[in-house]
Amino acid sequence: MENLKLQYLKSFFTRFDACFIIEHFLRYYKTWVEIDPLLLQPWLTNDVALDMILLENQFPFFVLEGLYNLAIPHHETLDLPSFLNVAFNYFKPHNQQNIRPEKSLLDLKIHEGVLRMPCFKVHSSTKIFIRNIIAFEQCHHLCSPNYITEYIMILDFLINTGKDVNILVEKKILVNLLDDDAVATMVNNLCCNVTLPYIKSGYRSLCDELNGFYENPRNKYKAIFIHDYLR
Structure with missing residues (x-):
């Protein structure tokens, strides 16, 4: 060698x-x-x-x-x-995300149905940075973890339209320097034609827990009640 x-x-x-x-x-x-x-x-x-x-x-x-x-x-x-x-x-x-070893961007947690994510800053160069990291992970996916690819896929699960982006901005999960619809389009397209053989167990269990919380009728009725009567 x-x-x-x-x-x-x-x-x-x-x-x-x-x-x-x-x-x-x-x-x-x-x-x-x-x-x-x-x-x-x-x-x-x-x-x-x-x-x-x-x-x-x-x-x-x-x-x-x-x-x-x-x-x-x-x-x-x-x-x-x-x-x-x-x-x-x-x-x-x-490094506009100001990522530090003790405060990882990928540190997603869920507690009692509440998803907690570190703040992610979206700006004009974000697409270039993320797309190149995903391309790098695709070239080495057999010998190294796909950390960023998995994170963007989770973000893609949460974002479908500009309204979803606006909610994440209100919750201080996203700092958006672009148009909401533009961010939604960017996130939805970043992982197109990307191969991911598996998603790590931590993210998989997080998705299962989120889906379980959403499908619980009690939580659905509670959300409807708050939305319709307690604006």
Whole structure:
């Protein structure tokens, strides 16, 4: 495996793409005196960032990390972090969900018929981010969990129309920076033609419990009574 990695690393050593990515990330980690003429316009900078997120433009991480360590072998003494931290710093502004290890986006819970979900922010770039993560999970679904695909499918169960989006916004589950109908269309289409052999037991039991609560006649009559007489 190590020999394969070494061959792969050597085959990419002269590629300008990898060198560009490393330099580009470093420019954002530390302010360079020299200005890159290719990125004088803000929209160009944003386009480059979005292009790097696309699955078809991905480099194997170990290639970039290996080149970084070869180019800057003593990066610790130069007050530069590991390439992982440099990359994380570059994409930090795009983490608009503000996801933290202790407060996972996928932490769905149900208690006495009440579904609790962490807040999810929907903006103009959400479709690009989510679609590329789903595509990545589809390419590796046999060897890694489909965390985001399963989450979007659960969201798709809850959202059919713009009215459903509006309810989730009122309940502070969604922060919507788009039109309600546009969000509904986006969610309904994200998992089209997506293969998911199974859904993890936690989500499956959550769906069963939600359906059971909904089908309970007592809960149905209670909802009708509140809707018709206790507005």
